[in-house]
Amino acid sequence: MPEPIVIIGAGGHGREVEHLIRAINAVRPTWTVSGFVDDAPTAAATALVRRLGSDIIGGLDEIRTRPPGAYVIGIGDGAARRRIDALMSESGWWAAVLVHPAATIGHDVELGPGSIVCAGVTATTNINCGRHVHLSRTCAIGHDSTLEDYVTVHPLASVSGTVHLHAGVTIGTTAAVLQNLTVGAGSVVGAGAVVVNDVPAGRTVKGVPAR
Ligand SMILES: CC(C)(COP(=O)(O)OP(=O)(O)OC[C@H]1O[C@@H](n2cnc3c(N)ncnc32)[C@H](O)[C@@H]1OP(=O)(O)O)[C@@H](O)C(=O)NCCC(=O)NCCS
The missing domain is CATH 3.40.50.20 (Rossmann fold)
Structure with a gap:
């Protein structure tokens, strides 16, 4: 029912x-x-x-x-x-928790209450998402990553393996976060940016490499 x-x-x-x-x-x-x-x-x-x-x-x-x-x-x-x-x-x-049937979710992917996974998202393995994490159309989340509460990943963005996105982070459309990096709480990664270093909390970074 x-x-x-x-x-x-x-x-x-x-x-x-x-x-x-x-x-x-x-x-x-x-x-x-x-x-x-x-x-x-x-x-x-x-x-x-x-x-x-x-x-x-x-x-x-x-x-x-x-x-x-x-x-x-x-x-x-x-x-x-x-x-x-x-x-x-x-x-x-x-x-x-809402997961589109055309999303690919691997093993040991935890989705916190309120999380949304749209069509075409790929989240591979051993991933932890907190409350109300939004994964927009066709974004990719790599292995061993942690997305804390209220993280937003916009369409076509790529979060590599072992990335830690702290609470409230936004990743703009088509941006990439390279492996093993951390983005601090509340930070925004602009559309199309490539993050090559850790980002402190409360910052907006953009461009290639992201600054
Ligand atoms: C980066 C962003 C957060 C805005 O940051 P901001 O500092 O408030 O940017 P502003 O709009 O005031 O623009 C400031 C400057 O940055 C430039 N800029 C804005 N966004 C940019 C981006 N993604 N990459 C490179 N430069 C950008 C502007 O052209 C402007 O340049 P100028 O000073 O030479 O004129 C925003 O533009 C962005 O990319 N957000 C993501 C949106 C998104 O992915 N939406 C998806 C919806 S589905």
Whole structure:
């Protein structure tokens, strides 16, 4: 019996999460989307959500008064996911893990609550992902890597083996992080960058090599 789930965030990423749920359901009916939760939906986002046959069912405060169930956060910003995760968990809601059927997930890959793995992602072996880690379309995560809570890896990025991404790190689209490196908490690796040295916490680096 499919289980109800709410998607928090009615923007583009949230609607891509709806697409991910459809792909999972096409293989095995698993979820029924109860609707989208958004504190300030634009008219355009509302219209687009309705075109998917769904609707915006309220804001965070409102949803948290309802009997708890499964939720997923369709928001690309890791800091926002951290804040929303705290609120939803406090209200007894639980974060679903969503893995696209066209993702390749190896052995001993741990995905924390709320993690999202999109189509074409490859995560090989002995990988540890924390809460609400988002792996976007076709990114690659190498062996023995650790992705702490609220990490975001954008499309086509490559995280090599034995990399440690601390909490809230964002890896931009098509960026590469070379093997054995660490990216400090909250840092952002720009699109197309190649990280060749450890990155301290709270930095934005870009370019080749990334600086
Ligand atoms: C690097 C990034 C985080 C922005 O950093 P920022 O310091 O705020 O950058 P700004 O937009 O203020 O631009 C500052 C300068 O960096 C350059 N720049 C911006 N992004 C860059 C990138 N990825 N690589 C190289 N240079 C970049 C700008 O052209 C600008 O150059 P200038 O000063 O010579 O004009 C952002 O551009 C980025 O790459 N984010 C990743 C986005 C992504 O992957 N999205 C995927 C969505 S699915």
